[in-house]
Amino acid sequence: MDLIEGNQIETEGDGHTGGFAVHLENFEGPFDLLLQLISKHKLEVTEVALSAVTDEFIAYIRQLEQSGEGWRLDQATEFLVVAATLLDLKAAKLLPSGEVEDEADLALLEARDLLFARLLQYRAFKEIAATFSERIAATEKSFPRVVALDPALAALLPEVLIGVGPERFAAIADRVMAPKTPPVVPVEHIHRPLINVADESRKVIEFLRSHKSMSFRALCADADEPMVVIARFLALLDLYRTGSLRFEQVIALGELQISWIGTESGEVAVSDEFDIAIAPLEDSDELNNEDPND
């Protein structure tokens, strides 16, 4: 714990994340500080319980939600990136070194150090991005002198050289006149209508009973949006668990074939564990939080 106090001031100086703090057996303090300690080799990443950190983060986000502050998208995004990096870091630390082909590379640098570097790399680009933003703002304060060619001087000039042929000229027109799409965060998924896994389960059962065996592709042929595909996949996992079907996949990433081995008729228990009581928003977020492998 003395380590943490030693770094406290630095973190406060940073003062940008602030909000989310973690409470672990061997560490207690702001998330940002946890990163600093790991990147400075003052805390061993394998000793950090990532699942605990994640649980805490989800609790933190929920708490924000309930307090009426709503989602802090910036914090959530940053957390995900950093958590993914930590996970990578930890995985590389725990996995046998056979994962890396070149032994010389490993001798050169420990996997742990590499991934520290990756973490640092991410942070470095983040900081540099801030300087980009400052530079752009500074540049926008100056305006270039752009003046027309004086008619007297233009008269001296030989024939104009357009410099491109008609096709290239058309391509330039095409490019210049294409509407400039402003950068936006797509929000369509937030307002997606509720897809019900239980309902999709019933459709899947009906399909499989009539066809006996079909590919996942065929099973989802009528799906008009990705969430339906996801719901049907979850339904399949659930039905597999109850022993109603069999999966076959000859090669990795190849066609997934599903055969029905359950009852020919009658009610099949359909799980509703993926579905939530109808809530106005965040349905897809809830769904994503569920772990289908449980």
Added chain:
Amino acid sequence: MTNSEIHRSIEAILMIVDEPVTETVLATILERPIEEVQAALSDLVSQYEDRGFQLRAINGGWRFYSHPDESAVVEKFVLDGQQARLTQAALETLAVIAYRQPVSRARVSAIRGVNVEAVMKTLINRGLIEEAGIEGESGATLYKTTSYFLERLGLNSLDDLPALAPYLPDLAALDEVLDSLTD
């Protein structure tokens, strides 16, 4: 050299304009009495005595010009350099006018996302575009390409301009949604 705030502001404005600016406009923008603006302008004129550029009042407006003493070198630059070739900015502006004619300067500006005043004047001075009447509602001057433009591009008529790819407005948006799903 006493270069006070009003001097600097006048220099900044006049450095980026193509059309001469009157003392009245300067006084309005700077929120200073016109006498002060006039005094500053006359200070600047004498400060530039030794320079390669001048501040001159023409038709009641002020603008920076190259010094007449340097006309030989300026002409050499225009003739010698890359000036026969159109700049990228000129080419892009010309492309918009060719495919949207007759079109107002404001419209071209909106499409290009930058001020096109100077570039369009250059295109006029080079004989590639010309005025084509007045837009009904706005009263804005419209522009079109000239027959010299067709000649230089090696075309017989505007009908020979290659057709633009039909633009599918929803495609980009659709792509982004798809991308967000594969995250």
Added chain:
Amino acid sequence: MTNSEIHRSIEAILMIVDEPVTETVLATILERPIEEVQAALSDLVSQYEDRGFQLRAINGGWRFYSHPDESAVVEKFVLDGQQARLTQAALETLAVIAYRQPVSRARVSAIRGVNVEAVMKTLINRGLIEEAGIEGESGATLYKTTSYFLERLGLNSLDDLPALAPYLPDLAALDEVLDSLTD
């Protein structure tokens, strides 16, 4: 103030241009060694320190700009459309590409830790990055920053990007090994 002939000639030429002029072009027109031109340009830059305008080298060429301090007054004249701000994600992606170019999308994604497809499309759309050939082994498209990127950041060349080194010692070597881990 020592304003010799070469200084005056440079001032006169730069006063009439609509795009930046390189030192090489100036040296050719003026028939002077490039070192002399460079020295004169740097003299002029310091002579203008107190003025409302500046001489700046951006993207390899020189031209006059209004002084940033005068932006408020100049903006009253410039009616360009507001340039849309880049998002944090776009800035970070741009930073990775700027320092790793030419670079594939997969590589940028690996460094950023998220899918960057939509963001990169936006950057292409805004003219800040462009394709730069194909990577030998993987066949992946490579990307680099454009000259417009340099203009927006007010940089003369990519060498003027702030050094990443203080943050990342020995990065090039690390990158390769990192790639082998993330494959």
